[in-house]
Amino acid sequence: MESGIRELWASTGLANFTLGEVAMILVGGLLLFLAIYKKFEPLLLVPIGFGAILSNIPVAGIAGPEGLIGLIYAAGVDTGVFPLLIFMGVGALTDFSPLIANPKVLLLGAAAQFGIFLTLLGAIGLNALPGFDFSLADAAAIGIIGGADGPTAIFLASRLAPELLGAIAVAAYSYMALVPIIQPPIMRALTNEKERAIVMQQLRPVSRLERILFPLTVLIVTALLLPEAVPLIGMLTFGNLLRESGVVERLSKAAQNEIINIVTIFLGLAVGSKLSADSFLNVQTLGILVLGAAAFSIGTAAGVLMGKLMCKLTNGQVNPLIGAAGVSAVPMAARVVNRVGLEANQNNFLLMHAMGPNVAGVIGSAVAAGVLLALVG
Amino acid sequence: MESGIRELWASTGLANFTLGEVAMILVGGLLLFLAIYKKFEPLLLVPIGFGAILSNIPVAGIAGPEGLIGLIYAAGVDTGVFPLLIFMGVGALTDFSPLIANPKVLLLGAAAQFGIFLTLLGAIGLNALPGFDFSLADAAAIGIIGGADGPTAIFLASRLAPELLGAIAVAAYSYMALVPIIQPPIMRALTNEKERAIVMQQLRPVSRLERILFPLTVLIVTALLLPEAVPLIGMLTFGNLLRESGVVERLSKAAQNEIINIVTIFLGLAVGSKLSADSFLNVQTLGILVLGAAAFSIGTAAGVLMGKLMCKLTNGQVNPLIGAAGVSAVPMAARVVNRVGLEANQNNFLLMHAMGPNVAGVIGSAVAAGVLLALVG
Amino acid sequence: MESGIRELWASTGLANFTLGEVAMILVGGLLLFLAIYKKFEPLLLVPIGFGAILSNIPVAGIAGPEGLIGLIYAAGVDTGVFPLLIFMGVGALTDFSPLIANPKVLLLGAAAQFGIFLTLLGAIGLNALPGFDFSLADAAAIGIIGGADGPTAIFLASRLAPELLGAIAVAAYSYMALVPIIQPPIMRALTNEKERAIVMQQLRPVSRLERILFPLTVLIVTALLLPEAVPLIGMLTFGNLLRESGVVERLSKAAQNEIINIVTIFLGLAVGSKLSADSFLNVQTLGILVLGAAAFSIGTAAGVLMGKLMCKLTNGQVNPLIGAAGVSAVPMAARVVNRVGLEANQNNFLLMHAMGPNVAGVIGSAVAAGVLLALVG
Amino acid sequence: MEQLLQAGLNVTAIGMGVVFVLLTLLVGIIRGMSALSHRLEAAFPTATVSPRPATPANPNQELVGVISAAIAAHRRKRR
């Protein structure tokens, strides 16, 4: 019996916890705090935070190859299946009408992707400092934080830099939650009162046929030019066609609810398991957090600047603020645009106009992810 | 950088599309058109059509062994899991009361399976023509189109002739959608006005105990005589017991909704991935389409003729039209019977009477699939 | 053709059924009868009973390595995934407020686990009889029946004694259903009228913050002392945090409904496949059934006795009946306590007070399972 | 080809035979099952729960019809 007690003691957490594990459990707790009390993207950060706690408990091996979260990771993240299914759900939840009515806002969604690539360069630049040694693949995975799109970031990071996945996902979702704090100062700094007060023309109605042909059009163009982006764009447009076809309500609802909810739980737990002391508690993570903030800021600035250009070229028909929504972070960024617009002009409701660049940003970052996969993967 | 651009160009769709792939994408588009505008079994044909498009995009490899649809195919179709889960949902959605109240209509469901076997012979016969070289297994898989039952057709084809799965599934679902066009002329040709006007006696009520014992009875008889049909019949009767037991509402609803919807999306995409140029763009597919139409027609005719026989033997108590519902295609075929019956007699509602042979046809074709697996598999 | 018929006959059930298979199909039928007409835990026993029938049909091989149920077993039970997901759902469905308001009832949940360990000793004792040869792992798996908690029992049995899983699961769920018959006589025998009539003080309200910190507290204590219990306790507390955080309603509902329903269907079928003649039709199963009844009785008695002790120590503030709820069997055991309490005092509603030890019993048996895994696994 | 055709004819004959035998047997066995059910229900009357007519009735649904239509309309609009 004594030997039994000794054996049991040897298997307790008290006898096995390392400092790194304790620290990571505190990180998990912090994520839960941000998710629950600060409402930082709770749908992802609650499972990620809890997954981080579970995965850093010694002996239990829950993130190991035979553990529950380890099995989930292998089945859904390693294979890329989970982020793609979430993208299908996003497609089924998204109304692209504001983009179809005014397709030129796609340029705003393009401009905002500057954040991705400048951040990639920034990550390479950080290698000049001691403690940093990012490969090109690492840098590309870090850059995608600037895409402000969770499933795209997880998909790309799981392909290019799985060991950085935890930090990248945490940065991506945290900054998406911080969009209302990060974006407005940049938006105000780059525009003047008059520009911000511009009222845009109401969008034309979009017919059902247009909404059905839209996903197919986007898919075909992507297939012709950038097949590497087809898994992401393909599932996004598939989900959208389920929605817009109007004949498969059951499947559309399944994609929007059951599938996306179930997969979100599993994806969050699996991503949390990548928050291990080894890969997270180092100066590289600090670098990733700094670069992520830069990525969002640069993307926002690039979007607004492109908005100013479009404003000029259209003789003031475009409110440059809507460019900020080009980073995606749907629908948070569009709401921020609306709020900043209302500050300048109490009767200026930009929400619908900002939804166009907002969903264009989703397409834009999926395209950027495709390019990165093609060139770096 | 030049080399990067060259590399990227070499990976574009433009540089890689083959004519066959383009043609198959058009086929996928045609299926979407039929599903969305012609309302041809959209729940299956939308995912199948989109799956065909995605799978024929070069470079993306989405149907490859590491691609999303390739993984789905391996997990759910290769193993037979998806069609069986759909069959469970069909069981949970089906009320067998009209069959229990009048079990002799099982003979109509038996007769309609002639379509399966004569089509099998037809496929063998086609081998006489150049370009056709169907094996016995191929012929059996083609014949099952005459079962007019989607999951049964996919289950059998995935076991006997996976390379024909795409064409067989497309033919099966298309002809099911065409039942309102294919069946009525045959039904009218084989019956006279007086027969079509026969009003049938109202069905007796069926007790809860009968509805609970029914699935168990069908399963035991199948187990005794034809264990090869047990996977299909077993899941059908399991779903039905979930429904009729009345004590597991939660599970019954899960089988009828969440499971069947999620699996339908995945099954459709996976089946679509079998629509590749190699296996679809050849004269065999034309043969399959022709044989499929024949299968439906023969099954309809056999059902109606058996109906006429039963009409004779019962001194005119059976309206022979209900034999046409024996092909399954639930509930489309039963509705067609109702419509044709109303033409002959404005007050003759045959719907419930046709539901008996209709669900008998589901059992009949599952039994036929079991025989084919036992003899050919 | 004759050879074909012979071949087909050789593959019929009639030619292949063994007596053991027939007996097991009758056992499956008995389980269905208990589930449907006696309402014995139908959510589990309907799928288990049907799974037993399907798995004992010869030739079909549905429980074999390539059969549907065999695949489900390998994917979900062998890996431990299914019981853990159900535990997540249990967490999302459970309100721990009554336990937080009155944490000392945890001792009742601890005492009731005596049933587990005394049954373990009983199983070892049975080895003295001919025909019994339980290993320590077998005995531990049998003992867990006394935990009165389905997913815990299945999880532990699948790890320690997979060949006994069928009998153990059937015993666990059957006795849970029999709680209203097993417990009251023991409760009445060990208490006097005055004790049973004790009215307890109303529970204080519990704040949202307490409900959020509770799952994290339980998890951390478990991690420190008994990491082997972390998979079970971790998923239970994760589900509970989804519920109580209040910010992930979508995920909480998914855990409570879609996931738990789908997994229950699959888990039941898979457990049923372990009801094979080889492992079930022997004297050991009889032993397991006897020991299971003993486990429930001992657990109930230990809970009530601990309740009496707490009654003494608190000068009669605790009604000892609520100790019986410490076996878990949520919420059946708590309802039984309420009923027996009402017999003694018409105005004594013990339900909420019994929910505390009831959910404490869930934690208690998960902890016991962790100890058994650590010492025996 | 000859051989294949022969095999096909065999499969057809056996297949239709099995389908008819099995389904004809089922006709009788289901009748037996129904008879047994009725006897059991007569013997244990509590077991009889809510017979459901094979032809579903079309119940008066005024109030609930109005409400659920309103809700459905509301949902459709909101989507």
Place this chain on the structure above:
Amino acid sequence: MEQLLQAGLNVTAIGMGVVFVLLTLLVGIIRGMSALSHRLEAAFPTATVSPRPATPANPNQELVGVISAAIAAHRRKRR
């Protein structure tokens, strides 16, 4: 058998010991957690959201009761 029984007794002793130690510890720690919660809520009053009574109240539900019963009835009929 001797040895097995000895092992079983060991497991029982250690097992019940661990169960009691862990759950007894939890009693104290949960009390501490509750005390901490109340202090935090006093310090940051906005964080306190909707305390829920452990014994759920039985609110007046007239209208909604009627409506939801009607809808439930309607669904039952339609099925």
Place this chain on the structure above:
Amino acid sequence: MEQLLQAGLNVTAIGMGVVFVLLTLLVGIIRGMSALSHRLEAAFPTATVSPRPATPANPNQELVGVISAAIAAHRRKRR
């Protein structure tokens, strides 16, 4: 490092190039798609089903609003 930076600059140039080319192309192609849609809808008027305004209207929802709020309240209470 030199080489890595060079590679990074390449990726940036090509990446932004592709993003802009593809999305600019899409602007034109979507306009074409819309024009085609309008023509098809003019040619086959039955195919036009329920154009949806990009800015969703805010329909009068009195009754259904009341009912669904009541139901939602009821559900919240019951949980």
